[in-house]
Amino acid sequence: MNLKRSYAIFLRQFYLLGNNPTRLAGNFVWLTISIIQWGFITKYLGTLGKANFNFITVILGALILWEFLTRIQQGMMMAFLEDIWSNNLINYFASPLRVSEYTTGLVASSLFTAVMGFVGMSIIAGFGFGYNIFIIGLSMIPFIAILFIFGMALGLFTCAMIFRLGPTAEWLAWPLPMVLSLISGVYYPIDTLPRSLAFVAELFPPAYVFESLRSLLEQTATGPMLMHNLVLGLGLAVFYLFLAYRFFLKVYRHNLRTGKLARFNASI
Numbered sequence: 001m002n003l004k005r006s007y008a009i010f011l012r013q014f015y016l017l018g019n020n021p022t023r024l025a026g027n028f029v030w031l032t033i034s035i036i037q038w039g040f041i042t043k044y045l046g047t048l049g050k051a052n053f054n055f056i057t058v059i060l061g062a063l064i065l066w067e068f069l070t071r072i073q074q075g076m077m078m079a080f081l082e083d084i085w086s087n088n089l090i091n092y093f094a095s096p097l098r099v100s101e102y103t104t105g106l107v108a109s110s111l112f113t114a115v116m117g118f119v120g121m122s123i124i125a126g127f128g129f130g131y132n133i134f135i136i137g138l139s140m141i142p143f144i145a146i147l148f149i150f151g152m153a154l155g156l157f158t159c160a161m162i163f164r165l166g167p168t169a170e171w172l173a174w175p176l177p178m179v180l181s182l183i184s185g186v187y188y189p190i191d192t193l194p195r196s197l198a199f200v201a202e203l204f205p206p207a208y209v210f211e212s213l214r215s216l217l218e219q220t221a222t223g224p225m226l227m228h229n230l231v232l233g234l235g236l237a238v239f240y241l242f243l244a245y246r247f248f249l250k251v252y253r254h255n256l257r258t259g260k261l262a263r264f265n266a267s268i
Contacts, residue, residue: 001104005097009105013079014112028120031067035121038063039129058217059187060131062210064121065147066186069206070177071117072151073158075110077173080159084167093261099252103245106159107152114151136216142230143209149237150205154180156244164251185210205240208233 042059083089092102125131134140158173165172181187183197184206190198201207208229215225255261 001098001100003101003104005101006104006108009079009092009102010108010112013082013105013109016082017113028117031071031117031121032124034063034067035060035124036128039125039131043129058214060125060129061133061135061213061217062186064118064125064133065144065209065213066177066181066206067121068114068118068144069147069151069154071114072107072110072148073154073177074174075113076106076152076155077158077162077170079106079109080162081167081170084162090261093252093256099249103156103159103248106155110151110155111148114148136213139216139226140213143212143233146205146209146230146233146237149234149241153237153240153244156241156248160244160248160251163248163255180204180206183207189214203236205233205237208236 038059083092122133125133154176158170158176161173162169183193183201184204185193185201186206190201190207190211193201212226212229212233252261
């Protein structure tokens, strides 16, 4: 794989962001609104009945981490849609560019915007509500890595779905992170869910991440439990990433074989 070609894909998206401030605004406005809204909600919940439980620590932390995963998924999708809207896919794949190099470029561009969003939300949460995202220390790093890998898998899956069904399929992709958040234990423990949904939640890596982070904050975590969740979450994330990449590759080959790639544009 030639990383210079992947860097070229990233560089194109970087210039698109830099030359159009509205793109940057779109990336930060909703994040800012979300963190401020949930910050005040959690601050209010903490005053009810003089509760001793720190809602800000649990909910704001979960929100920031889930938005990081969402930015990875949506960043890849938006970069892919930019190439569709500009009818640029045929130019890419008429060159020596490989699918792996192209998808690596999409990941790099989405990681760039996700990190900017993560830093921005952390700063707002820190100054506005006194929240420190790194309150549990370095233990957070491997779990963030799991969310990153799973975010890549979601991004590749949504890109493949759009590649197969056409640009209008983006409306199926936008709500995907929100739907997954309902069954991934982001804002509440998995045992809150009905048993059938709890079983489904255990099939997704974020469930192991947020269950572990909550146990660390509540100081109920044990070494074996954290290791079990880390290994299982990481294994599932890598497995889904492999499946998503194979799915994207299969769709690409189908479009290439049927001639759809040459006709693929925003009107499909």
